Amino acid sequence: KNEVEQSPQNLTAQEGEFITINCSYSVGISALHWLQQHPGGGIVSLFMLSSGKKKHGRLIATINIQEKHSSLHITASHPRDSAVYICAVRSPRGGADGLTFGKGTHLIIQP
Amino acid sequence: NAGVMQNPRHLVRRRGQEARLRCSPMKGHSHVYWYRQLPEEGLKFMVYLQKENIIDESGMPKERFSAEFPKEGPSILRIQQVVRGDSAAYFCASSGQREAEQYFGPGTRLTVT
Numbered sequence: 001k002n003e004v005e006q007s008p009q010n011l012t013a014q015e016g017e018f019i020t021i022n023c024s025y026s027v028g029i030s031a032l033h034w035l036q037q038h039p040g041g042g043i044v045s046l047f048m049l050s051s052g053k054k055k056h057g058r059l060i061a062t063i064n065i066q067e068k069h070s071s072l073h074i075t076a077s078h079p080r081d082s083a084v085y086i087c088a089v090r091s092p093r094g095g096a097d098g099l100t101f102g103k104g105t106h107l108i109i110q111p
Numbered sequence: 112n113a114g115v116m117q118n119p120r121h122l123v124r125r126r127g128q129e130a131r132l133r134c135s136p137m138k139g140h141s142h143v144y145w146y147r148q149l150p151e152e153g154l155k156f157m158v159y160l161q162k163e164n165i166i167d168e169s170g171m172p173k174e175r176f177s178a179e180f181p182k183e184g185p186s187i188l189r190i191q192q193v194v195r196g197d198s199a200a201y202f203c204a205s206s207g208q209r210e211a212e213q214y215f216g217p218g219t220r221l222t223v224t
Contacts, residue, residue, distance in 0.1 A: 030210060031210065033212070033213070035215070041217070042202075042215060042216065042217035042218055043154075043202060043204075043215035043218070044215070045212060045213065045214055045215060048212040086153075086154070088154070090210065093210065096156070096167065096169065097144070097156075097159040097166060097167040097209070098144055098146070098156025098157070098158075098159055098167065098169075098170060099144075099146075099154075099156060099213065100156070101153045101154040101155070102153065103152075103153045104153060
């Protein structure tokens, strides 16, 4: 069973700061997802990664398969980025079908 | 170009009643996943279905919970004889292929009184 750990659990930063959220997992995977959830809200898929790096707007996600580690970066953070960011992994082909989730990082960006 | 739709968004049931949660996947998607988020806990996988088939139900509680995805219509997660511990947010996600990116619905928040 894959263990997914995120750090930090909580993060408060000032508007404009560069944000990094980390995710590590214990067993090999086929893909890693970064998700965003606003309080009481739905879940938005930000990225799905299996290698390397992806960028979308001010968001950048990287993954190091050998080290079993991924990071989500937010550049020029804004109060609207305040949300819970969740890392989720998918087992390799033939393994479990559903995603295994980290507990999330609660991010607050203060104006 | 609707995304994943879930209804109802909020559902209140008394203990012992039945809860039916519906999920309509994105257009063209035939793979549906159900996840549960208990208060103050992370998301947990429940069941994975393709049209008319349950592929993986390893995360489903053994009793009172069932899921289906008929040839026509939405996927249904059914909880019989609900108890207070079933109060949670239930999310479904859909994908176009088995290992493709999953797109999440807005969730159904079930409250058992």
